[in-house]
Amino acid sequence: MRLSSAARAVLFALALLTGSSAARADEAAVTLVIFKGGWIFGGSVGKGVMTFHGxxxxxxxxxxxxGLVxxxxxxxxxxxxRNIRRAQDIAGVYAAAGMGVALGAGVRGILLTNQNGAVLELGGKQVGLMANVDLSGLAITLKE
Structure with a gap:
């Protein structure tokens, strides 16, 4: 089966458009400091910075x-x-179900996705006394 040159041109253009949208997705460096506490119900509050395109x-x-908090x-x-096209894409609600224990100092890692498709990959140190088996949500807002 042979494709006409017009059909080939359309397929080529579609391939370029599809590839360019994936190529536009970018990533940024993120640092967050989060304070968490609770007894059955818990809450967290924090702040941080994102470096995106300088x-x-x-x-x-x-x-x-x-849950058990x-x-x-x-x-x-x-x-x-990852997977952001503009700085505002980091803003949104990230949900997770998880468990953890920290007594003194411990290591924590998270992988979360928001409604914009932004994927947070973070790791770091947790200090304090904390035990949790819970459903949690984290809302991140961009300060401009």
Whole structure:
């Protein structure tokens, strides 16, 4: 089966458009400091920065936890956010189900996705006394 030159041109243009949208997705460096505490219900609040295309943006973070939540901790996370096209794509709600224990100092890692398709890959140190098996959500806001 032979394709006409017009059909080949259309297929080529579609391939370019599809490839260019994936190529436009970018990543940025992220640092967050989050304070978490609770007893059955828990909450978290924090702040941080994102460096994207040489510009630094302030971030705020906050969320609620429900499940087995006990104690309090401070977590400093560093990593990256992938699959963003503009700085505003980091803003949104990230949801997770998880568990963890920190007594003194521990290591924490998270991988979360928001409604914009932004993927957070963060790791760092957690300090405090914290035990949790919970459903949690984290809302990140971009300060401009």
């Amino acid at each position: 510009k630094t943006y302030g971030l705020t973070a906050g969320g609620l936890d429900y 006990f104690g309090g901790s401070q977590t400093t996370l560093q990593g990256r956010v």
